[in-house]
Amino acid sequence: MSQRSSAWKRIKRHWQFYLLILVPMVLLVTFHYVPMYGASVAFKEYNIIKGIAGSPWIGLKYFDYFFKGPYFWQILKNTILISLYQLLVGFPIPIIFALALNEVRSAFFKKWVQLVTYAPHFISTVIVVSMMSLLLGPQIGIVNNLLADLGLDRINFMGEASYFKSLYVWSGVWQGTGFSAIIYLAALSGIDPTLYEAARIDGASRWKKIIHIDIPGIIPTIIILLILSIGGIMSVGFEKVYLMQNSMNADSSEIIATYVYKVGLLNSNVSFATAVGLFNSVVNLILLVSVNAIARKVSQTSLW
Template sequence: MRKHWQLYMIVVPPLLFFLIFKYYPMLNTVLAFKDYNVIKGIWGSPWVGMKNFNLFFDNPMFWPLVKNTLLISGYLLLAGFPIPILLALMLNEVRSGRFKKVVQMVSFAPYFISTVVMVSIIMLFLSPRLGFVNIAMNAIGLDSVNFLGEPGMFRSIYVWSDIWQTAGYSAVIYLAAIAGIDPTLYEAAKVDGASRFQKILHVDLPGILPTIMIVLILNVGSVMAIGFEKIYLLQNPLNLVNSEIIATYVYSVGLLNANYSFATAVGLFNSVINLILLTSVNGLAKRFSNTSIW
């Protein structure tokens, strides 16, 4: 160990990073069990037990928040999970190398668009007066719709723009998995006279199943951790009934209204549920398919 002191030294700055910016905040979650007082600080503030959690559970916002969070991420999971798999399977059938490359490159590109730009694009396209979508709808005789003002449209707008942006990126993982399938399996399928579709069903799909399982575990495990950034930008007073999720609520209660203790409790509730979900999905996957992320 003494011989390699230099290695131990260079680990110190990154280690400090993790301790200060990742672990110290975990300690700070005691705020959830306290009544935060600016003057007394986190550790000097009085303990209040579960008060902040009870306030949240009895809050009329509780069920709407949980419902919105789960509905948006559930929708995203149902629609967004299979599409990259299908895209990868289809791309794998393409014979022309150039066409395959072009589709792959183009569909990957939107992944690099920032959240702010993505939301800007959505707003410009869906704008009730000048937006492309409404102009096109008017042209074929339909009335204009204020898409972002319709609470019922919110989830679809969120989910499908997300798929537009990330499907090509997510497909790469599956393409890599398909590339790793044993070629003799294809030869065997050919000898058996399998059609292209049968080959996908009996060789490709089973071959990438472990990858599919891992991505699924990660996706299900993060349903409560649905991205704050995009939803927050898409929110407006008209669609708030469907667009306020736990993460955006924590932001507005905690940082905008400076209700630190309560917001910490809400955030902690979210993280704990998330951790439980991830561990149980991982456990289930381990039990039934022998794949797991740890």
């Protein structure tokens, strides 16, 4: 009883802090924990009239339907390959860019480069895909007009399945490199300046400073972001893939998100869409926990 009394006294004494915590806690519970109840739809034959509680249980029917479907392995392969391609290319480039930009001594040039490279991040996905169509279109595209002027055959870049993954990933690199580098630049700015002074006294070159000071200084940040990136490896962006997708490149562009939209949501099969979404979330959770455990064991740096 005394413990409850002392706890209540502490709350009354610091009620302002508890009030500040209350707002984000309510938002967290409302938008992250309450919707978890909806995951039960994956195990039910959902009926909009009966609601979640009134819909009958059907167990793993829609999981079985998804796993045994004719397109399961194809869309799973496309999802994983695009994600891995994006991770292998899109993850290190912002790091390299931040390290290079950190070595720039001209403040004017540095700000100009930052402005130019940050700007694409704020362009909407629809505009980016439209720009790609204008650049790579088979008839009016600038690239194909250049190829024709050089006497080469025109290429339907947006219609060839073999080009889809590269177009998706490299356009994302162009759009996101500058903005993604911000966090690495912030980490670089937090490195102890005395380390650079000691390296300069020892006669270390810029390259050696990068290898022995910059990279070790941002390794914890790199590991945390890598864990988060691998934890979302099954969550390829739906909007951009859907906008770039057409009947000619579907073999390479059909991913889990677009398949769920077409088979689940357009056909109003909410239970199927929920089942696939839950499968995605479970795989991402397993990857996140596993990579976090490995990172904690190897480098002593982890999310928790």
